[in-house]
Amino acid sequence: MCGIVGAVSKRDIAQFLLAGLRRLEYRGYDSAGLATVDSKGKLNRLRRVGKVEVLMEAAKKYPIQGHIGIAHTRWATHGKLTEINAHPHISENIVVAHNGIIENYKFLYERLYRKGYRCMSETDTEIIAHLVHWEQKQRGGTLAEIILRIIPQLYGTYGIIIMDVHNSNVLTATCSGSPLVIGCGMDANFLASDPIALLPVAHRFVFIEEGDIIEVTHCTIKIWNKFGQSVNRPEVEYFIKDDYDIESKGPYQHYMQKEIFEQPKVIKDTLKNRIINGAIIFPEFGQSINKLLSKVKHIQIIACGTSYHSGMVSKYWFEELVRIPCDVEIASEFRYRKFVVRKDSLLIVLSQSGETADTLAALRITKNMGYLSSLAICNVDYSSLVRESDFCLLIKAGIEIGVASTKAFTNQLTVLLMLVIYIGQIKGMNSKIQSSVIHAITLLPDYIEQVFSIEKGIANLSKNFIDKQHALFLGRGSLYPIAMEGALKLKEISYIHAEAYAAGELKHGPLALINMNIPVIVIVTKNNLLDKMKSNIEEILARGGNVYIFSEYNSGFIESDNIKIIPLFENIETIITPIVYTIPMQLLAYHIALVKKTDIDKPRNLAKSVTVE
Numbered sequence: 001m002c003g004i005v006g007a008v009s010k011r012d013i014a015q016f017l018l019a020g021l022r023r024l025e026y027r028g029y030d031s032a033g034l035a036t037v038d039s040k041g042k043l044n045r046l047r048r049v050g051k052v053e054v055l056m057e058a059a060k061k062y063p064i065q066g067h068i069g070i071a072h073t074r075w076a077t078h079g080k081l082t083e084i085n086a087h088p089h090i091s092e093n094i095v096v097a098h099n100g101i102i103e104n105y106k107f108l109y110e111r112l113y114r115k116g117y118r119c120m121s122e123t124d125t126e127i128i129a130h131l132v133h134w135e136q137k138q139r140g141g142t143l144a145e146i147i148l149r150i151i152p153q154l155y156g157t158y159g160i161i162i163m164d165v166h167n168s169n170v171l172t173a174t175c176s177g178s179p180l181v182i183g184c185g186m187d188a189n190f191l192a193s194d195p196i197a198l199l200p201v202a203h204r205f206v207f208i209e210e211g212d213i214i215e216v217t218h219c220t221i222k223i224w225n226k227f228g229q230s231v232n233r234p235e236v237e238y239f240i241k242d243d244y245d246i247e248s249k250g251p252y253q254h255y256m257q258k259e260i261f262e263q264p265k266v267i268k269d270t271l272k273n274r275i276i277n278g279a280i281i282f283p284e285f286g287q288s289i290n291k292l293l294s295k296v297k298h299i300q301i302i303a304c305g306t307s308y309h310s311g312m313v314s315k316y317w318f319e320e321l322v323r324i325p326c327d328v329e330i331a332s333e334f335r336y337r338k339f340v341v342r343k344d345s346l347l348i349v350l351s352q353s354g355e356t357a358d359t360l361a362a363l364r365i366t367k368n369m370g371y372l373s374s375l376a377i378c379n380v381d382y383s384s385l386v387r388e389s390d391f392c393l394l395i396k397a398g399i400e401i402g403v404a405s406t407k408a409f410t411n412q413l414t415v416l417l418m419l420v421i422y423i424g425q426i427k428g429m430n431s432k433i434q435s436s437v438i439h440a441i442t443l444l445p446d447y448i449e450q451v452f453s454i455e456k457g458i459a460n461l462s463k464n465f466i467d468k469q470h471a472l473f474l475g476r477g478s479l480y481p482i483a484m485e486g487a488l489k490l491k492e493i494s495y496i497h498a499e500a501y502a503a504g505e506l507k508h509g510p511l512a513l514i515n516m517n518i519p520v521i522v523i524v525t526k527n528n529l530l531d532k533m534k535s536n537i538e539e540i541l542a543r544g545g546n547v548y549i550f551s552e553y554n555s556g557f558i559e560s561d562n563i564k565i566i567p568l569f570e571n572i573e574t575i576i577t578p579i580v581y582t583i584p585m586q587l588l589a590y591h592i593a594l595v596k597k598t599d600i601d602k603p604r605n606l607a608k609s610v611t612v613e
């Protein structure tokens with residue numbers, strides 16, 4: 001979602017700010033802007049609806065300069081998608097860019113209105129600019145002091161960078177529920193909502209803690225905590241690998257396509273050094289966690305979106321393989337209900353980005369509620385979720401740019417299955433089952449490579465979906481969440497309404513929908529539920545439905561006018577079928593979106609990182 005970049009330097013920073021915004025594009029946004037103060041003390045602002053590219057074009061036409069500035073990509077929450085609503089916002093000499101939502105902005109506006117302030121935009125952010133301006137006029141002080149005074153008035157979440165045209169050597173910032181990081185450069189300091197924005201210019205970072213207030217000049221960094229006490233925050237070094245080269249799609253047309261095809265490689269990365277002598281090892285865990293895991297009698301998983309689906313698959317694994325009851329819940333539900341903490345329960349927060357607002361909020365409210373411990377499974381090692389959890393396991397998917405998550409999902413599944421076995425090792429799991437699951441895990445990269453060979457067949461099928469408005473996905477057991485994931489991928493990038501059902505629920509409603517215009521995608525493997533699925537398929541065919549069956553060669557299905565079969569393998573270890581069957585779902589959604597010519601990597605209205613509620 002929204003992204004912020006700020007810079008204060010001895011050199012001109014306008015081009016850097018624009019490049020920083022490009023690096024934040026993957027998070028999702030719909031307008032962009034920047035503001036700088038130049039050497040003559042003049043404020044320059046440029047904003048555009050649409051891509052950063054449009055802003056860059058505008059910057060060529062209306063060159064903008066300055067040694068200090070802030071830039072922003074906006075994902076509209078309050079106020080329509082217009083140039084006037086794009087950030088930064090201004091109140092005379094005060095310039096503000098903001099991520100998050102100020103929930104009580106209307107109330108604040110009423111007060112400011114009475115003092116003579118008028119908003120140009122419909123945003124909650126402009127209120128912050130006016131509030132700072134009013135405070136400065138009334139009581140003076142540095143921006144850091146002013147922030148400390150106004151923070152109690154702001155309800156909501158925020159990462160804010162503020163610049164004062166009358167004191168254009170300092171950037172001031174604060175955050176709560178929306179991350180900010182300082183990048184330390186040479187004769188320059190930078191601020192951003194995501195260190196990725198700063199990679200070309202900084203390798204040393206300071207992560208801002210909740211409520212901190214910071215003041216940076218080109219050569220100094222000052223930090224105060226939410227009580228106004230001066231504090232030191234550790235500086236960490238990050239040298240990001242080549243695969244963070246977010247400019248390059250390589251030979252692929254889309255990032256999503258690239259990320260689908262990267263899966264065998266990144267699963268290998270995830271497995272590396274974690275399977276030794278036939279056992280799962282997590283070197284990052286250390287000894288202390290083993291004692292803790294030996295006590296676990298219940299697992300509570302919290303996640304959103306695609307991560308929620310991987311949690312759902314793991315429920316089948318935890319309960320089947322190690323007999324630990326597992327509950328999985330959507331974070332936005334969990335955080336607002338009066339949940340009961342089970343005895344000896346381990347909390348797992350699952351998130352690709354580690355910045356999803358609801359997941360982070362759920363983690364925060366569970367502190368001191370009685371969970372044995374919290375474990376984050378995440379793709380971003382410097383994320384808030386990782387920093388705020390007791391333990392973490394990193395998936396090694398590399399940066400994921402496509403809004404529709406692909407390689408992060410299969411990596412999450414891989415790590416979850418390994419975690420199940422890891423806990424099984426501690427709790428004395430049957431060694432034969434343990435070895436066979438570990439063996440199956442090692443086969444994953446090869447299996448996924450094999451699935452790629454059916455891409456052409458899937459591409460051909462995708463033409464059948466071009467005029468379809470709806471689709472139904474069916475699965476049973478651990479393939480039911482994969483049906484949900486398949487439906488999610490399709491709706492995200494092709495805009496076809498897609499629903500997933502546990503096939504056993506067909507008679508309880510969805511059968512009423514069946515006709516030849518609603519393709520039914522069935523994911524079925526040769527397990528104890530095969531015959532049940534065959535009956536479900538008969539029920540659909542009997543009502544004139546069209547079925548697309550993704551299954552093994554020898555599952556006993558025969559093609560006909562209204563049955564298309566997409567055969568995958570001869571035999572495959574049942575336990576890993578959810579991971580392997582995900583790939584054709586991703587390819588199907590991708591190819592349908594391709595024929596429908598949608599914006600595959602940045603589907604309309606969606607964001608990669610949902611940092612507001």
Ligand code: G6P
Binds near residue numbers: 305351405610
């Ligand atoms: C957004 C993204 C999804 C992602 C979800 C949860 O909706 O578009 O791809 O699954 O957020 O994100 P997380 O980073 O917490 O896994």
